[in-house]
Amino acid sequence: MSHTTEETRAPEQTGRTQLGKPKGFATLARAQWKAFIRDKQILFWMLAFPLAFLLLFGVLNGSSGDAPKTEMTQVGSVQFVDRMPADAKKQWDELFEVTKTSDRDAALAKLKKGDTDAVLEQTGGGLVLHYSSADQVRAATVQGTVSSFVDRSNLAIAGVKPAVSLQAQPVEDASLKPIQYLTPGLLGFALAMGGTFGGAMTLVNWRKTKLLRRMRLTPTNTWDLVASRVVVSMVIAVLQFVLFIAVAMAVFGLKLTGSWYMALPLALCGMLVFMAIGLIAGSVSKSEEAASGLANLIVLPMSFLGGAFIPLDFAPEWLKTVANFLPMGHLTEGMLDVMVRGEGPTAALMPMAILLAFAAAFTLIAAKIFRWED
16 A cells, blocks of 8 residues: 555656756746846836936036036136136136135135135235145146146246147047946946845745745755746846946937947846855845845945946056956956947956856855755
8 A cells, every 4th residue: 555655656756856847947937037026125226226326427427528627716816817818718718617706715715615626816926826635636636737827828928939749639539428437337236236136135035935945845946046046137137238228328328339239248247146146145144134234235345346436447456456356346347348448349258257257156155055944
């Protein structure tokens, strides 16, 4: 009797395992996609929050590539400015937004508060330029610009023709706008938010609602769960990529040039990394609040250190070294190469290889520490 029962169950279990794996994978993928489009919190962190950063940075940096004027307060009459030749006066007006006042103390107080960039006055035959040491970059810019006008004026008075002239030209296209530099980094930030929050929050929610416990009673294994998450994450990455590019083009005039299309496979590789990080965060977190906090703790510092918000070109050497050990650094630099710097499609291959190595390592860790239930 017992023998007959065992013989009867064996084929049922075997058939269930053989037929259940592909079906289980598809079911998991559909379930994760439905969870994504229904969960408003995940949608916010994946789409709305990163897009808000794009709009904020885009507005702050302006939609054109023109540098903002330096605000200068002029105290009393400054004959040096009033007697400038027409061409020099035109350049002066293009560089400085001048406000005139007769109250010297009020002008200096305004400078100390940061409400103006410089105060200019003339005493006898000399000029006095007041600046604030609080912003050393702005102070150096103002001093250098005013000094160049003074030097040119002195040469003109002496009747000396300059032996050497300087013409500065950017290596990038003249139409290049700040949004060209902002988009790659902020897209990387969006991918990090989407992959990390999506993986972590979904996993914790499924464990909390006992869905993972029910899955455990089926032929589904850890790799089925990871593979289904990969498929959903790839779809989300494409959605984020298209949405970001469309908004940047429509609102701020982003131009797609060179090998920009290689940014998409870079984005997919980046999403694999952040998805794996999200699965790790979800495996060690016992609540959605803990998962959200841990994801923020990972994504925000990595984004700042990896050049998502501030280009690494101007970063100190130690920060560039740190960025080499972060997936975000390789993602943003790779996308800058193909979207801004005019590099060919092969420039994306090395960052992609490094990102895939990160993804493989983090996925193995996620599978190792994965828990079906608390």
